[in-house]
Amino acid sequence: MNTILIQCEANKSQGGVNKTAPHYASLDLLRGVAALCVLLYHTDFLFDARGIILPKAYLCVDFFFALSGFVIAANYSVEARPKIFFRQFLIARVARLWPLLAASVSIGFLVMGAKLYQDFHYFDTLPVIGTVVFNGLMLPSFFQPYSIDRLYIFNGAAWSIFFELMINIVYFIFFRKLLNKYLLIVLLVSWCALFWSAFSNQGLDVGWSSQNFIYGFARVFYSFILGLVIFSGGVFERFRGSAFWLVLMAILFVSTLQFDLGWIYDLIIITLVFPVILIVSVNANVVGNTKAIAQFIGDISYSVYLLQTPFIVLFSGLSVVFWGAKIGVFTPTAGYVFLMLFIPCCYFCWRYFEIPSQGAIKAVFIKSRK
Numbered sequence: 001m002n003t004i005l006i007q008c009e010a011n012k013s014q015g016g017v018n019k020t021a022p023h024y025a026s027l028d029l030l031r032g033v034a035a036l037c038v039l040l041y042h043t044d045f046l047f048d049a050r051g052i053i054l055p056k057a058y059l060c061v062d063f064f065f066a067l068s069g070f071v072i073a074a075n076y077s078v079e080a081r082p083k084i085f086f087r088q089f090l091i092a093r094v095a096r097l098w099p100l101l102a103a104s105v106s107i108g109f110l111v112m113g114a115k116l117y118q119d120f121h122y123f124d125t126l127p128v129i130g131t132v133v134f135n136g137l138m139l140p141s142f143f144q145p146y147s148i149d150r151l152y153i154f155n156g157a158a159w160s161i162f163f164e165l166m167i168n169i170v171y172f173i174f175f176r177k178l179l180n181k182y183l184l185i186v187l188l189v190s191w192c193a194l195f196w197s198a199f200s201n202q203g204l205d206v207g208w209s210s211q212n213f214i215y216g217f218a219r220v221f222y223s224f225i226l227g228l229v230i231f232s233g234g235v236f237e238r239f240r241g242s243a244f245w246l247v248l249m250a251i252l253f254v255s256t257l258q259f260d261l262g263w264i265y266d267l268i269i270i271t272l273v274f275p276v277i278l279i280v281s282v283n284a285n286v287v288g289n290t291k292a293i294a295q296f297i298g299d300i301s302y303s304v305y306l307l308q309t310p311f312i313v314l315f316s317g318l319s320v321v322f323w324g325a326k327i328g329v330f331t332p333t334a335g336y337v338f339l340m341l342f343i344p345c346c347y348f349c350w351r352y353f354e355i356p357s358q359g360a361i362k363a364v365f366i367k368s369r370k
Helices: 025-042 057-076 086-120 125-136 156-175 180-201 215-233 243-256 263-281 288-323 333-369
Strands: none
Touching (some): 025 057, 025 243, 025 263, 025 288, 057 156, 057 215, 057 263, 086 156, 086 333, 156 215, 156 288, 180 215, 180 263, 243 263, 243 288, 288 333
């Protein structure tokens, strides 16, 4: 599953910047919780609980898109940054999204490439190379290596990053200066497309293969614009609760993902529950230990999201290499061991790769412009 996982980037860029752009610690916590839910969803087999742990966690992608819409509006609206140019915006977004995606695709190529060669006993050269190149550039691949219908076969979670960058560009060109009443019209049209997507596929776990790729546009348009509308409408400003309300909303969020009640349930969660959680949580007073936890899981959330697939494959393969047995023999202990190893890896990735690489890209392109 994207993250699209967005961190507020206020006070870091130059040129037409509103240096007082807000940072919402509450959204750090929600983003981190959502990323961890996706992680548990994808590691359920390591706990010998396949299909049991958070079966609706794929809806976290829609929540990420809504968070993204809200945060992008807060940081890049005309009111926040009236003089920012498209080039500045694009550099900021690419610097945020691309380095880790490219790194995760590279790791996935090594790990998944070895697994696929072992499974099929040959190297599907041209489709594999084409997929690595396209995916590394944040583009979906329709080459289908080994006839496997995955747009991002080397990192299954990366598909949403394409939609994230796409909707960011659409926002800056078309939606940034659009009045709220027109955004509401676009939101309504997007919801109709979302409804059709849910009905046609009997659910909203779509956007990641050539068969359901087109439906991913409905997911990102509706949820991202929802985030824009929530911010521009200012409804969230009426709610200024304590950290208790934030924790309660986080519990509600996780709880809704545990029930698998069909495609209508998907629509209800995205249309009604997620907006309520976002509106109530934004201005929660996050202090002390809660703030520290929020910051930590928010910081590592993008790494948690993008690194999990290649690391899960790698971890699962190590049991065969070292002990000659499939990972299923070691469940559920394998699940706990994986989490204890993976979370620190994500922290080090965030601290020593994400931050430096983002800064390097901005420095290079901003300097080249000067």
